[in-house]
Amino acid sequence: MSEINFNPEQEDRLMVFVGRDKVRDCINGIISKRERLREFSHAGREVSTRDNLExxxxxxxxEIVDLVGDLQSAMKQDDLDLRTWQKNFTTVHDDRWSLGAEEIRGPLIPFLRGSLEPILRFVVAPDLPENVVALFLTIPGLKELLKRETHGHWGYHYHYLDAKERRSDTLLTFARQLKTLPDGQNVKVVTWERHGETSLFAARAATWGANKRASVYRACVGDSSKRNLNDFKRPAKDSQALWPV
Structure with a gap:
C-alpha cells in the first residue's frame, strides 16, 4: 500500500481536522464497533443464542456504515479532500475498499462420516467512499483496517469437515436458481468449490458417491430452511453441482 506525502501546510491542516470533535468521535466510534464485531466473531461456534448474535x-x-457516512459528511463540510494530496491516486481509485470482513460460525451439522461448519461472513462497510479511504490511509494505525474487496466472498456457506472435525479445502453453498427434476419438482442445488483458506486435507468432492452427496445435501437443505437463497455466498465460477446432478 503506497504512502501519501504531504507538504507541511497540508499536514498541519490534516492534524487540525482530525482533532475536531466530530471527526474524532466518528473515527473512535468506527474503531470501537469494529473491535466489537471481532469479539463477536471469536465467540465460538457453541453460542446458543446464535440468532440473537446475528x-x-x-x-x-x-451503525458502522452510518458512522462512515457521518465522517464523509464532515469531510465535505470542511472541504477536506485528501485524494488531491496523493501523487498517485490510483491506489484508492482503482479498487473497491471495505473495513475487512468477519464471520459467525455455527454449531456443527453432522452427516454421513463428517460434518458441516456453517459460516456467515459479513463484509464491514463495503464500498467505502474514496475520500474516507484516503483519510484512513493517512492516519497511523487506521490503514491496517482497510481491505480491498473480493466480491462473492460474503454470505452464508458451509465448510466440509471430516469425522475428526478437520477442516477440508471444500466449501459448499447453494446455486441461485432452483433445478426442475424430471417429475416437475423444483429443488435447491448444493454446489461445492475449493476455498483458499487454511485446510488440513483435500476433500475430493468430485469423487464422492451418491450416498455421501445425498447425505451432505440433506444436511445443507435442512439448515437452509430459515434463509433465502440470496443470503448464501454466490457460487464461484468454477464451482460444481454436488446434488442433485
Missing part, C-alpha cells in the same frame, strides 16, 4: 452483528454493521 441480529446484534447486523446492527453493528449498520
Amino acid at each position: 441480529v446484534e452483528f447486523s446492527a453493528l454493521l449498520r
Whole structure:
C-alpha cells in the first residue's frame, strides 16, 4: 500500500481536522464497533443464542456504515479532500475498499462420516467512499483496517469437515436458481468449490458417491430452511453441482 506525502501546510491542516470533535468521535466510534464485531466473531461456534448474535452483528454493521457516512459528511463540510494530496491516486481509485470482513460460525451439522461448519461472513462497510479511504490511509494505525474487496466472498456457506472435525479445502453453498427434476419438482442445488483458506486435507468432492452427496445435501437443505437463497455466498465460477446432478 503506497504512502501519501504531504507538504507541511497540508499536514498541519490534516492534524487540525482530525482533532475536531466530530471527526474524532466518528473515527473512535468506527474503531470501537469494529473491535466489537471481532469479539463477536471469536465467540465460538457453541453460542446458543446464535440468532440473537446475528441480529446484534447486523446492527453493528449498520451503525458502522452510518458512522462512515457521518465522517464523509464532515469531510465535505470542511472541504477536506485528501485524494488531491496523493501523487498517485490510483491506489484508492482503482479498487473497491471495505473495513475487512468477519464471520459467525455455527454449531456443527453432522452427516454421513463428517460434518458441516456453517459460516456467515459479513463484509464491514463495503464500498467505502474514496475520500474516507484516503483519510484512513493517512492516519497511523487506521490503514491496517482497510481491505480491498473480493466480491462473492460474503454470505452464508458451509465448510466440509471430516469425522475428526478437520477442516477440508471444500466449501459448499447453494446455486441461485432452483433445478426442475424430471417429475416437475423444483429443488435447491448444493454446489461445492475449493476455498483458499487454511485446510488440513483435500476433500475430493468430485469423487464422492451418491450416498455421501445425498447425505451432505440433506444436511445443507435442512439448515437452509430459515434463509433465502440470496443470503448464501454466490457460487464461484468454477464451482460444481454436488446434488442433485
